[in-house]
Amino acid sequence: MRVPDVVYRFYERRLARSLHSDQLPNHIGVVLDGNRRWAKQTGASTAHGHQVGAEKIHEFLHWVAEFNIPVVTLYMLSTENLNREKAELEPLIRIIANALRQLGAGLADGTQLKVHPVGDLSILPPDLAELLSETAAATRHHQGVHVNVAIGYGGREEIVDATKSYLTDAAHAGYTLDQAIESLDVDAISDRLYTRGQPDPDLVIRTSGEQRLSGFLMWQSAYSEFYFCEALWPAFRRVDFVRALRDYATRNRRYGS
Numbered sequence: 001m002r003v004p005d006v007v008y009r010f011y012e013r014r015l016a017r018s019l020h021s022d023q024l025p026n027h028i029g030v031v032l033d034g035n036r037r038w039a040k041q042t043g044a045s046t047a048h049g050h051q052v053g054a055e056k057i058h059e060f061l062h063w064v065a066e067f068n069i070p071v072v073t074l075y076m077l078s079t080e081n082l083n084r085e086k087a088e089l090e091p092l093i094r095i096i097a098n099a100l101r102q103l104g105a106g107l108a109d110g111t112q113l114k115v116h117p118v119g120d121l122s123i124l125p126p127d128l129a130e131l132l133s134e135t136a137a138a139t140r141h142h143q144g145v146h147v148n149v150a151i152g153y154g155g156r157e158e159i160v161d162a163t164k165s166y167l168t169d170a171a172h173a174g175y176t177l178d179q180a181i182e183s184l185d186v187d188a189i190s191d192r193l194y195t196r197g198q199p200d201p202d203l204v205i206r207t208s209g210e211q212r213l214s215g216f217l218m219w220q221s222a223y224s225e226f227y228f229c230e231a232l233w234p235a236f237r238r239v240d241f242v243r244a245l246r247d248y249a250t251r252n253r254r255y256g257s
Contacts, residue, residue, distance in 0.1 A: 012239040015246050019067070023249035025202035027071040028064070029217050029224070032057070034208030034232030041232075047091040052234040054099040058107065063241050064145055065111050071146045071198060073118060075216045079154035082123065096151060097131055103147060104135040112142035118194040119153035120161065148195060155218030162192035162219075195220060203248045205241075207233045225251050 032053060039049025057074060064072050076096060082089065106112045117136055121129040132151065166188050170180035190196065200220040204213070209230045213221065227244040229236065 012242055015239070015242045019242070019245055019249055021068065024067055024069060024245060025225075025248055026069065027073070027199045027201045027203075028069055029073040029075070029201040029204040029221065030060070031075045031204070031206035031210075031214065031216050032233045033206055033210055035234060037208060038232040038234040046088055047095070049234060050092050050095045054095050056234055056236060057099055058102060060236070060241065061103075061113065061145060061147065062107055062109070062111075063238050065107065067245065069145070071148070071201075073148035073150060073195070073201060073217065075150045075153065075214075077119075077151045077153070078214065079120070079123065079152060079157055082152065093125055093128055097128055100131055100135050100149065103149070104139055106142075106144065112144035113139060114142040114144060114146045115139045116146065116148050118148045118150040120157060121152065124152045146198070148198070150216070153194070153216075155213070155215035158194055159189065159219055161194075162189045165192040189219065193219060200224065202253075203227060203244065205229060205244050207231055207236050207240075223253070225253065 035049040035053035036046050037049075038044075038052065039046050042049075044052075061072070076099075077092070081092075084092070100115070103113050103115050115135045117132040121132060124132070128151070132149070166184065167180060170183070175183070195217070200222070201217060201224045203226075204217065204221055204224045205227045206213070206216075207229050209228065211228045213226075217224075225248055227247055229240050229244065231237065231240050
């Protein structure tokens with residue numbers, strides 16, 4: 001039997017009121033998973049599933065702004081996704097491009113968003129890479145939610161890129177190999193990640209019921225809390241988000257101790 005919407009709304013409001021600002025995460029990472037399965041379940045085309053998933057992003061960011069969460073990272077397109085068949089990939093790229101334009105324009109209530117690309121722009125179609133760069137430049141000084149868009153992103157590739165950047169800097173500084181090895185530490189890698197200068201995610205949410213990270217923020221999520229939600233991304237509701245926040249608020253974070 002389907003639970004009436006009015007019951008869910010009452011439950012959702014009660015949960016939201018129970019949360020205090022000091023219990024909320026400062027940075028949330030989200031693996032937006034389930035667009036294709038949602039399309040299959042509803043009899044829609046794969047492209048329509050991706051479109052509904054893109055529209056959900058705006059709705060989700062309203063919730064993020066409502067709870068004053070300053071940073072969110074959205075896993076929108078992995079390096080593996082770029083290997084999908086052309087018939088699926090080309091519409092997906094167009095949908096992502098339109099979503100970026102909307103993010104650049106901010107939320108419907110006037111909230112500005114600061115959009116930051118997270119990934120390897122060199123492997124993306126040139127038009128999409130250019131749009132990412134332009135959107136980041138245009139929103140650099142916006143004061144709203146800081147939105148990292150992980151597009152053309154792979155966690156292993158990010159760590160390799162950071163290591164290459166460190167070695168290049170060491171070579172330019174005239175270091176010998178032994179000196180470079182000696183000076184290599186955690187900060188040397190952290191300072192060269194795509195998210196450098198940002199706090200690591202406190203909470204990582206993955207929709208669709210899958211319980212894996214798929215390479216998402218592998219370095220940054222070392223001490224993150226994880227929340228796996230059964231809802232497919234296009235069907236993700238505010239009550240699902242509030243449940244994730246409530247679950248996070250009840251955890252005793254130990255940071256490896």
